[in-house]
Amino acid sequence: MALIQYLTRIQFQAGAISLLADELKLLGVSRPMIVTDRGIVAAGLLATVLARSGIGQDTPVFDGTPENPTEAAAQDAVALFKASGCDSIVAIGGGSPIDLAKAVSLLASHPGPLEQYAVILGGMDLITANKPPVIAVPTTAGTGSEVGRAALLTLEDGRKLGFISPHMIPSVAICDPDLTIGLPPYLTAATGMDAVTHCIETFLSPRFNPVADAIALDGLARAAKWIEPATRDGADATARHEMMLAALQGGLTFQKGLGAVHSLSHPLGGLKALRLHHGTLNAVLLPAVLRYNAPGSQEKYARIRVALNLSEDADIADEMAALAQRLGLPARLGEMGVTPDCFEQISQYAVKDHSTASNPRPVGAPDFLKILEDSL
Numbered sequence: 001m002a003l004i005q006y007l008t009r010i011q012f013q014a015g016a017i018s019l020l021a022d023e024l025k026l027l028g029v030s031r032p033m034i035v036t037d038r039g040i041v042a043a044g045l046l047a048t049v050l051a052r053s054g055i056g057q058d059t060p061v062f063d064g065t066p067e068n069p070t071e072a073a074a075q076d077a078v079a080l081f082k083a084s085g086c087d088s089i090v091a092i093g094g095g096s097p098i099d100l101a102k103a104v105s106l107l108a109s110h111p112g113p114l115e116q117y118a119v120i121l122g123g124m125d126l127i128t129a130n131k132p133p134v135i136a137v138p139t140t141a142g143t144g145s146e147v148g149r150a151a152l153l154t155l156e157d158g159r160k161l162g163f164i165s166p167h168m169i170p171s172v173a174i175c176d177p178d179l180t181i182g183l184p185p186y187l188t189a190a191t192g193m194d195a196v197t198h199c200i201e202t203f204l205s206p207r208f209n210p211v212a213d214a215i216a217l218d219g220l221a222r223a224a225k226w227i228e229p230a231t232r233d234g235a236d237a238t239a240r241h242e243m244m245l246a247a248l249q250g251g252l253t254f255q256k257g258l259g260a261v262h263s264l265s266h267p268l269g270g271l272k273a274l275r276l277h278h279g280t281l282n283a284v285l286l287p288a289v290l291r292y293n294a295p296g297s298q299e300k301y302a303r304i305r306v307a308l309n310l311s312e313d314a315d316i317a318d319e320m321a322a323l324a325q326r327l328g329l330p331a332r333l334g335e336m337g338v339t340p341d342c343f344e345q346i347s348q349y350a351v352k353d354h355s356t357a358s359n360p361r362p363v364g365a366p367d368f369l370k371i372l373e374d375s376l
Ligand SMILES: NC(=O)c1ccc[n+]([C@@H]2O[C@H](COP(=O)([O-])OP(=O)(O)OC[C@H]3O[C@@H](n4cnc5c(N)ncnc54)[C@H](O)[C@@H]3O)[C@@H](O)[C@H]2O)c1
Pocket: 037, 038, 039, 040, 043, 045, 066, 067, 068, 069, 093, 094, 095, 096, 097, 099, 139, 140, 142, 143, 144, 145, 148, 149, 150, 151, 152, 179, 180, 181, 182, 183, 184, 187, 191, 194, 254, 269, 278, 279
């Protein structure tokens, strides 16, 4: 038996932000709260959305989302949500505000603390449908969180955990590639590599879902073709459109589960002192994980080569490392400020991460340690 489900209503086109007010009406809500971050405000994107979307200028705004969002920030946003009498949440930003909005929806309608809902602690069944709806407006093209069933939140003790349920999936995604035009080249590349990694890891997941496999391969081919043009020229509307679509496609395949790259980038993203960017971590870890997964994955690697338009004898791990280098991303964890003293603990966390179960090759703490050392 296979469970194949797609739940989010998606408005996808340049200028789609003008549909936001109508979408809120369709949902039957009238008092949204905006969840965003200060970078979005500084980039003028909040003002753009307020001007183009037709929602009121007096809409309450929580702009305190940190990169790698935290439970503490979610609680602050819940307080504003309740004090303002809101009935829905509009997330404007990258994966961080979208994930925070999902946590706000959960904690505004379910008792705290957040930890009890973590998927690795068996919390999925505690999450009910009785939650205010989330409308996701992505401004990066990478995480796929706009259609994903997960929120990744960092708890007070530094653990970055997945909160996963079909009820966490946004009700509506408004994918307007125009909102990514001002995304700087580095973030375009790094978030784009997150989308690349999603498509590769979900395709390699052994779970049966050929519908998602087809989406993942199509998304991978699209991202591989357009990530460099989008990074080179942020105003290239076609490249922005295609990267936003590739990111969405990656998100539509999360139902297959991810793999060892994400098992490691989740706990590394929880290291508070370093504030490491998720997509950048994935780009750095991807080559070593592809080498680790190569035994037993050759048939799928051949299909990945076709999607990437590579020759039959190309080494996918080397090609991904070369792509990251052309994009100007770091090649090693050391370049990002990571030192090996955290590796033992990160490996332990990675074993428990929800993405580990769907890695194509069984992977334990010593394997994670080796992948980290190979990536240093
Ligand atoms: N829920 C999921 O399924 C899922 C999947 C992948 C990643 N994630 C999570 O998403 C987070 C990462 O999200 P992200 O990579 O989108 O980055 P982000 O949301 O953390 O944003 C990074 C920076 O980019 C800025 N920014 C965003 N859009 C911009 C724009 N258009 N112009 C200028 N600046 C802009 C933000 O202000 C911020 O400073 C991580 O916490 C990661 O764990 C979640």
